[in-house]
Amino acid sequence: MVLEHKRQRMTHQRSVILEEVRRCHDHPKADEIYERVRDRLPRISMGTVYRNLDVLASSGLIRKIGPDFPQMRFDGNTHDHYHVTCIGCGRIDDVELEPQDDPALQLESALGKLTKYGVFGHKLEFLGLCAECKKQKGHLFREFQVTELFEEGRNNGIKGK
């Protein structure tokens, strides 16, 4: 087992949490995992769930899929531009690239030269409305679609700040 070499123990709680995270394919939040695990271990505590999710994630047995930092951030620059986030301190800088550059493919290496960051990955996240929300509250997001996100047809090039 991956945990052994760090003198970590595979407790019953830990293995049940691992099983449940693997079983449910809906990218659960900590409290949802807690609910599921509690069906099998009624005396388990929330702290145990959080602790083990961290242990399992840093062992590579499960993944954390964000957010990387909990605090909301704001930007007075409302023009379309990309950001680079430091996983060490959460600092965010603007990415200054010419429009002709290909967004996803050439950027990782280019970024290492353009910024002082050590860049070793990117996250490409698509935003939209699921089928239910589209029906129920699609009208609420009309302004969001144009002001908060990159407009359609404007993603081929990246604008600097």
Next chain:
Amino acid sequence: MVLEHKRQRMTHQRSVILEEVRRCHDHPKADEIYERVRDRLPRISMGTVYRNLDVLASSGLIRKIGPDFPQMRFDGNTHDHYHVTCIGCGRIDDVELEPQDDPALQLESALGKLTKYGVFGHKLEFLGLCAECKKQKGHLFREFQVTELFEEGRNNGIKGK
């Protein structure tokens, strides 16, 4: 002013907050904006800052740059794959795409057909270590670089789940 038609008022506090968000180019958090604004308006309260940041963002005068949802999520599937997030409810689904598809350029329209989401944007976020963190604690992230993120050279195609 953009606020008028909604019968919103441009108060002194609101305009100072807007000025300060525009002035500082470091993507500040709410508490950092609070500190800055308090230099000019010592009696302002945190609640006023939060309230106005929301008002200004929904008026399009500033941007919120994440996180879109505050709760951490977990994934038992540790293979590389992308996600699609619903901005209505926060639900996250896997994106199932063939490796030959180009990540950034063709995906937005393709996603609309592959999922039941209404996709109207994407977020491309680069992850790395800023110059300071690289020096101070780069060694702490060696495992993170390979296990938590997409490995170098494996980003040209997208893996389904």
Next chain:
DNA sequence: CGTATTATTGATAATAATTCCTAATAAGGA
């Protein structure tokens, strides 16, 4: 210009998500 209306404020309480603390427990090596 004065006044009425009501959006907004400051102060504080409440909430949500997560982390920390500690004595008791139990995993796993000897």
Next chain:
DNA sequence: TCCTTATTAGGAATTATTATCAATAATACG
């Protein structure tokens, strides 16, 4: 089996944010 010590349950503490509400002040209107 016993010993060491990582881990647990339970609860308190912390962090970030939202809600409440009486007092204040921005703006429309006469």
